[in-house]
Amino acid sequence: MTQPPIPPRTPDPEDPLVEQVASAYRPMHPARIAAHPIWHDLSAHGRARAFELATALRKVEAALDPEGLSSTARAVLSRLR
């Protein structure tokens, strides 16, 4: 399939951090789920971007999943206690 054109964008130095924080990975500490270690390194703008990106990604993930579950929901289900 011919890929559609993607609009150009200006790279942001925080892009790699935002991409990681927008994932559903979170370390499990004994008592609770902890913040992503990189989250603390993000600026307020980067944190807001990560939130918005995570919101958008989860919709896509849920739509791709046969049970309508995002990676966040899957992470929770894998950690039921």
Place this chain on the structure above:
Amino acid sequence: MNEDLDFLVIAIAQGDVHAFSRWLASAEAPLRASLVRFATVVDTEAVLQEAMLRIWSVASRFEPDGRPHGLFRLAVRIARNLAISELRRTRATPVPSEMLAEEPEPTAWAPPDPMLQKVLRKCHEALPDKPKAALGARLASQGAEPDEVLAHRMQMRLNTFLQNITRARRLLAGCLSKHGVQVDPELLS
């Protein structure tokens, strides 16, 4: 969230994972949205996951108050309290009053449109190998492993892995757009 999911409470309280999955599928998006005011001060993904786990733990003790969306409203309260607690733990300054405000009413949330799912699957299928594999690794890990581990397993450098994730979501967004589906602008960022 249109459908009142409280009919699932009894099954969830009895440990029915399928019922809890169904609740999660509908409650996640509005629950995440309820945390937007905390997005720059606490890691809302961690708070969200913890709140969902606690709902599973406390469902057997949940007592309906007669109003709809009872379990969801409890989840919003738990998530808000976790966020405030985390904020107090990590900050010397008082928590801003706007963050202490009462939780919002449930927001609209519709399940994925079957047509959107069909188009999305087609777009996903058409992704180039490496972006598709990177995205697939993320989904398969179910949030259990950091990107460094996934990248290592795929014999990629972390930055290459992340570039493939970025490329995958941008290509998906471009493809959806081409099929007339309105996409979240963040997917193209």
